Amino acid sequence: MRFLIAALSIAGLLISATVAKADKRVAFVVGNGAYKNVAALPNPAIDAKSMATVLRNVGFDVVEGTDLTRDKMTARLLEFGQKAQGADIAVFFYAGHGIAIDGANYLLPVDADIKSEMDVKLGAAINIDLTLDQTMSDAKVKLVFLDACRDNPFAAKIKSNAPTRSLSVQSGLAEMKSGEGTLIAFATGPGQTALDGQGGTNSPFTRALIANITQPGVEIQQAMTKVRAQVNDETNKGQLPWGHTNLIGSVYLNPAPVTDGATTEAPNTPAATTTAASEVELEFWRSIKNSNKPEELNAYLTNYPNGTFKPLALARIAELQNGPSTTTRNLTTGVDPATFTEQADQTSEDQIGLNRSQRRDVQRRLTSLGFDVKASGKFDAATRDMISRWQAARGYPKTGFLNSLEHKALLTEIVTTRVASSDDASDDEPVHHSRHSGGGDRHYYRGGGGGPGALFGHMMGGLFGRR
Known part of the structure; x- marks a missing residue:
C-alpha cells in the first residue's frame, strides 16, 4: 500500500494516500456545554474534540468549536459553508442542547436565553434544517450526526408564554427527512432523550460513532448499524439511535487499503498503523x-x-x-x-x-x-x-x-x-x-510505553429561526 506522509496536525498523523487524495472532505464539529442560562452539560466539548480528531485522521478539513455563542457559531457555520461548496463528503456533528418547536429543530448556542417561541424565531436558536440546506446542499454526500436529544431546558418558559396552547414543545428532537445523498442520525429516537457522558466521558452515541464510522473498509450504513447495536447494548436497551437515509451508493470514510503488486512503500518509512x-x-x-x-x-x-x-x-x-x-x-x-x-x-x-x-x-x-x-x-x-x-x-x-x-x-x-x-x-x-x-x-516508570498510545450575503439572515 502506498502511504503519503503528511503533517496533518500537531500530532504528525500518518494517513492513507488513497483517502487524503481521493476526495474533498469537510466537517463541522461543535460541542456546546457551558450554557450561561441553563444547567451546563459537562461532556459535549469532549465529544467534539474526540470526533474532530477521528475525522482529521481520515482526511477531513475540520471546522471545530466548543462552547460557542450565537455569534461564534455563525462565524463557524459561514466558514464551514464556504469550505463545503463542491465537497465530496460533508459531515455535520453537533453535541449539546437542541430543542424542537412545532416540528422544527433548533440548536442552542451557549448564550441562548429563550423565554418564548418568538425568541427562537428571531434568532436565539439556530434552525437545523435551514442551516444544513445553506451550508451543505452543494456537497455530494452529506452526513449529519446530532447528539442533541436532551431535555428541552426552556420548555416550561416557552409553553407558559405561548399565545396559544396548541404550540408543540417536545423533549428531544423532531423527526427529520433526509434529501438525496444524505444520512441523518440522532442519538436516540425523535421525541426521546439521550444520555450524556458520565464523569468526563464521551456520550454513548459519540463513543459508538468514534468506534465504528472510520473502521477500515466499513460502509457508513453498516457502521451505523453497529453504532445502534453498541448504544443499545451500553444503555441496557434504554437508548436506540435513530436515522433517516437517502444515500445513493456506498460511502466509506476510511476505505480498505488496496494492495497492488506494483505499489511500493517508501524505504524505511514506518507504516501508519495507529488506529482512530x-x-x-x-x-x-x-x-x-x-x-x-x-x-x-x-x-x-x-x-x-x-x-x-x-x-x-x-x-x-x-x-x-x-x-x-x-x-x-x-x-x-x-x-x-x-x-x-x-x-x-x-x-x-x-x-x-x-x-x-x-x-x-x-x-x-x-x-x-x-x-x-x-x-x-x-x-x-x-x-x-x-x-x-x-x-x-x-x-x-x-x-x-x-x-x-x-x-x-x-x-x-x-x-x-x-x-x-x-x-x-x-x-x-x-x-x-x-x-x-x-x-x-x-x-x-515501569511499562510507560505500552498500548495504543480529532453563500452568504443573506444566508445568516435566515439561519436563525425563519423557516
Missing part, C-alpha cells in the same frame, strides 16, 4: 496533560482506565495534591519548545550521525523509560515502534525517527512519579526506581 481510537486518546491526553485541575486528569482515567498515559496522569494528580517535590516533575521540563513541532525523518536522524554504540545507548534509554527494546545497535522495526510510542507519549511528532532535538530530549529526560511501596505496586501503577546516569538520580 488511539489518536483520540492521544488528543485527549494532550488537551489535559498540563492541567492544574485533578478532575480533568481523572476524566482521562475514567475514559481510559488502562490508557497509555495512565502513569503520567496518576503522577500529575499526585503532584497537584501533594505539591511539587524533587521527585515529582513534568516529563518534558527544560525541553526545547521546537521539539514538540519539528518533524523527524530518516534524513534528520542520519544528520545526528549515530554509530552502533550510540544506537545501543538510545535503545537502552528507551528500555529504561519503559519502552522495552533489544539493544542491538540496529534500528529495526521494533525500535521504530518504541521510538514512535515514546514520541506519542511525550507529545512529539510521531514518526519513528529521531532528530537532534528529540535525541537530546531522550537522553536527558527525567521521568518521575510518586514512590510506591512494595505492597501497593501493580502492573498498572507507576513504580519508582532510580539510576545514576551521569547527571544524578534518574526516575522512570
